[in-house]
Amino acid sequence: MLPIEQLLENNVAWAQARVKEDPDFFNRLANLQTPQFLWIGCSDSRVPANQITDTQPGEIFVHRNIANLVIHTDVNLGAVLDYAVNHLKVKHIIVCGHYGCGGVKAAMTQTDYKPILNKWLRNIKDVYRIYREELDAIEDMEKRADRLVELNVKEQVTNLAKMSTIQKAWKEERRPHLHGWAYGLKNGYINPILDLEPGTGIDPIYEYDDL
Numbered sequence: 001m002l003p004i005e006q007l008l009e010n011n012v013a014w015a016q017a018r019v020k021e022d023p024d025f026f027n028r029l030a031n032l033q034t035p036q037f038l039w040i041g042c043s044d045s046r047v048p049a050n051q052i053t054d055t056q057p058g059e060i061f062v063h064r065n066i067a068n069l070v071i072h073t074d075v076n077l078g079a080v081l082d083y084a085v086n087h088l089k090v091k092h093i094i095v096c097g098h099y100g101c102g103g104v105k106a107a108m109t110q111t112d113y114k115p116i117l118n119k120w121l122r123n124i125k126d127v128y129r130i131y132r133e134e135l136d137a138i139e140d141m142e143k144r145a146d147r148l149v150e151l152n153v154k155e156q157v158t159n160l161a162k163m164s165t166i167q168k169a170w171k172e173e174r175r176p177h178l179h180g181w182a183y184g185l186k187n188g189y190i191n192p193i194l195d196l197e198p199g200t201g202i203d204p205i206y207e208y209d210d211l
């Protein structure tokens with residue numbers, strides 16, 4: 001483990017290296033951010049958005065939480081989404097889960113993680129309940145957890161499509177595309193799970209007709 005002082009030393013070296021490579025690097029970024037992508041990922045330290053997509057500061061607007069959940073009453077997520085869609089005008093939103101996710105595995109147990117975590121993990125338990133038949137049929141627990149990771153990504157992307165912020169942008173500007181990915185901790189590869197084009201129909205009970 002690095003001591004905290006090391007992080008600051010690394011930072012100085014990093015900043016100097018960037019300027020050496022590209023003298024205008026910070027001037028350009030300080031004035032404007034125009035990312036085309038919003039990333040909704042897991043907080044897991046092994047899944048950093050920029051590194052695994054080999055992108056630079058300024059390219060991806062990032063929101064992360066435990067198990068990459070899209071919960072419509074989450075004000076933090078809602079504010080990030082509103083800003084990304086209506087101000088930054090992102091063209092793509094990526095929900096990126098990852099195989100071996102501790103949050104997903106925890107939700108598969110009956111352990112009491114105490115009120116706050118229980119509330120959060122409940123959302124993943126709800127996904128399990130929807131797909132119980134398919135999941136229960138997978139005997140290997142690691143494979144079952146990995147399938148739940150994929151199904152969770154699918155449900156969270158669908159949760160985005162249920163939100164009026166997305167539906168309004170789809171109707172007026174034919175963006176953003178929604179993408180669900182699952183990242184492999186063991187090999188570093190991203191597995192695309194699903195794509196929703198702007199205007200994709202969802203269960204009509206969630207569709208607003210007066211946007």
Ligand SMILES: [Zn+2]
Pocket residue numbers: 042043044066067068098100101102103104
């Ligand atoms: Zn995770």
